[in-house]
Amino acid sequence: MPDDVLIVLTTHPEREGAERLAEKLVQKKLAACVNIHARMTSIYPWKGRIERGEEHQMVIKTSTRRYAELEALIRREHPYELPEILTLPVIGGLIEYLDWIQTCTD
Numbered sequence: 001m002p003d004d005v006l007i008v009l010t011t012h013p014e015r016e017g018a019e020r021l022a023e024k025l026v027q028k029k030l031a032a033c034v035n036i037h038a039r040m041t042s043i044y045p046w047k048g049r050i051e052r053g054e055e056h057q058m059v060i061k062t063s064t065r066r067y068a069e070l071e072a073l074i075r076r077e078h079p080y081e082l083p084e085i086l087t088l089p090v091i092g093g094l095i096e097y098l099d100w101i102q103t104c105t106d
Helices: 015-027 064-077 095-104
Strands: 005-012 033-046 049-063 086-089
Touching: 005 015, 005 064, 005 095, 015 033, 015 049, 015 064, 049 064, 049 095
Parallel strands: none
Antiparallel strands: 005 049, 005 086, 033 049
16 A cells, blocks of 8 residues: 555745645645645756755655656646656555545545
8 A cells, every 4th residue: 555655746936836736736636635845945056057946845645546647737837947856655654644645636
């Protein structure tokens, strides 16, 4: 069961945009839950320059079978040319919570 659940990380430059994206993911049953963290500073190289930006980390709980659709929606809706989309496998957890994620993304 844990191998059927993923944590997906992405960032968004605006709180309101992150909330809109999170609501779409949950409404479309592509995510069971999305946590949006407080603003943080990101520093990274981009097109030959060191960039600094304010972003909100989004932690998305989903099922492996919904990942492709989730990724497509993020790519379509995200304002960045190259959005962060990272998946982390879940290797364990409260079985009832893992079941809940599966149910929410059916």
